[in-house]
Amino acid sequence: MWAIAKKDFRALxxxxxxxxxxxxxxxxxxxxxxxxxxxxxxIDFNIVYQYSAKYSLxxxxxxxxxxxxxxxxxxxxxxxxYTASRxxxxxxxxxxxxxxxxxxxxxxxxxxxxxxxxKYGAIDLRLIITILCxxxxxxxxxxxxxxxxxxxxxQIISAILTTFFLxxxxxxxxxxxxxxxxxxxxxxxxxxxxRLSINAIIVFVSFTITCILLTSIEMKRNxxxx
Amino acid sequence: MIELKNVTKMYGNFKALDNxxxxxxxxxxxxxxxxxxxxxxxxxxxxxxxxxPTEGEVYVNNERISKKNSTKIGYMPExxxxxxxxxxxxxxxxxxxxxxxxxxxRKKAVDEVIKILNLQSVExxxxxxxxxxxxxRVSFAGALIGKPDIxxxxxxxxGLDPKQIIEIRNLIKSLKGAHTILLSSHILSEINxxxxxxxxxxxxxxxxxxxxxxxxxxxxxxxxxxxxxxxxNNIQRIKEKIDEIDEIKFIKNISKYEKEYEIKVIGDxxxxxxxxxxxxxxxxxxxxxxxxxxxLEDVFVNLIKEEEEI
Numbered sequence: 001m002w003a004i005a006k007k008d009f010r011a012l013x014x015x016x017x018x019x020x021x022x023x024x025x026x027x028x029x030x031x032x033x034x035x036x037x038x039x040x041x042x043i044d045f046n047i048v049y050q051y052s053a054k055y056s057l058x059x060x061x062x063x064x065x066x067x068x069x070x071x072x073x074x075x076x077x078x079x080x081x082y083t084a085s086r087x088x089x090x091x092x093x094x095x096x097x098x099x100x101x102x103x104x105x106x107x108x109x110x111x112x113x114x115x116x117x118x119k120y121g122a123i124d125l126r127l128i129i130t131i132l133c134x135x136x137x138x139x140x141x142x143x144x145x146x147x148x149x150x151x152x153x154x155q156i157i158s159a160i161l162t163t164f165f166l167x168x169x170x171x172x173x174x175x176x177x178x179x180x181x182x183x184x185x186x187x188x189x190x191x192x193x194x195r196l197s198i199n200a201i202i203v204f205v206s207f208t209i210t211c212i213l214l215t216s217i218e219m220k221r222n223x224x225x226x
Numbered sequence: 227m228i229e230l231k232n233v234t235k236m237y238g239n240f241k242a243l244d245n246x247x248x249x250x251x252x253x254x255x256x257x258x259x260x261x262x263x264x265x266x267x268x269x270x271x272x273x274x275x276x277x278x279p280t281e282g283e284v285y286v287n288n289e290r291i292s293k294k295n296s297t298k299i300g301y302m303p304e305x306x307x308x309x310x311x312x313x314x315x316x317x318x319x320x321x322x323x324x325x326x327x328x329x330x331x332r333k334k335a336v337d338e339v340i341k342i343l344n345l346q347s348v349e350x351x352x353x354x355x356x357x358x359x360x361x362x363r364v365s366f367a368g369a370l371i372g373k374p375d376i377x378x379x380x381x382x383x384x385g386l387d388p389k390q391i392i393e394i395r396n397l398i399k400s401l402k403g404a405h406t407i408l409l410s411s412h413i414l415s416e417i418n419x420x421x422x423x424x425x426x427x428x429x430x431x432x433x434x435x436x437x438x439x440x441x442x443x444x445x446x447x448x449x450x451x452x453x454x455x456x457x458x459n460n461i462q463r464i465k466e467k468i469d470e471i472d473e474i475k476f477i478k479n480i481s482k483y484e485k486e487y488e489i490k491v492i493g494d495x496x497x498x499x500x501x502x503x504x505x506x507x508x509x510x511x512x513x514x515x516x517x518x519x520x521x522l523e524d525v526f527v528n529l530i531k532e533e534e535e536i
Contacts, residue, residue, distance in 0.1 A: 003323035014311035076307035083301045
């Protein structure tokens, strides 16, 4: 699992994609901060992460996961993984971890923003929970991206489908329909509002586990029919 | 030990493997021959656990193949898929890590494999920057790390220059006994030199399993090649004296006076002595005389032809 996570993390930063994604995430965060500070003349970093989770995280998750299995399939390297690795789930978890680690790099840099603003006022300590839950949300988003990537050889198709799947529910999530359960950013908003929602954490974790299981089933189906 | 029992693989309505049965004993080096699309790679993928058979069973060391024991198999896939973003050492280390070799033993295992495959000069280079020959060796190293009991090598010599082929050939020979090896190749002369047993597959069916020598003896190819000085052009008249001769075929002019012919003989008789005795009678001087033997290539072509006729 760690071997695959390290290898994929390295591959992300071997190509420009890792750097571009970190830059896009930080730039988007900067814009959100600027717009919020102009409006209210103060900054609540919980809200900055809330907006990032809603708008930029789905896109960067899609960009980071589009290579996960699609590239392995097109380069035929999946043969190496499937024949050498003992467990299918450890391959999937390794790939999700690589994405979480890459987003973690962006989060660590974003913490510098918070520290810079600490000069002008105390930082809300709930921010630690917000950031930790942001990582859990990243894990859930990454699991969706990895699952979609296992279905296609095309990175572009994987990226488009993942973005679509992650962003769409948040636009139709008002009320209590199916979309409200699929819109993970809504669960995250509750945490950012200052309520440590156990429900939200359970949703993120169970969403991740479901996606891992579905990816594993897809991989096994591939072995049987291909 | 590898054993396939009644293995069938369907891709939709297409039967890629049709009731395949064979057994490879421990320590054997076996060549797997077949035309493109005959089912070699599918069979190898099934043995490695990469894909599942539609019917039948695969046993490795008397245990049914599963994820648990598939790590006893080192697989070198066709076309050497590798991770270009890793260096040679990192790749081999990665393969060791996913095969479950513990950190304490891994460095030693990586060093050993690098030494065996003579990769010291490129170990710190990115895989994308090394030559095809080295890539082939790196892929081999990935299969070899962890000392798996079984090595499945799919076209390990494709794209290599003659020097590299000799190196890989010697390497496989050196692994004989310690590993059970199944290798596919289109270079039949290599298979002949390396393998003690050959399995030939055609249209998903095993059509022959034997030693290269036995397979070669299966074809009665009684031909004598003769190079002569024949100023009076009497060569065809030899037929009058030796009844076993079926046909004398001109091959080429070696020089102004010397000509090469191929003599097809009926049955198994050896006519070389008779030729030596009779030729002076016709003013023919024999410069070279040799009985040609059927090669593995002849056997392969012959068996494929027979199968197509059926």
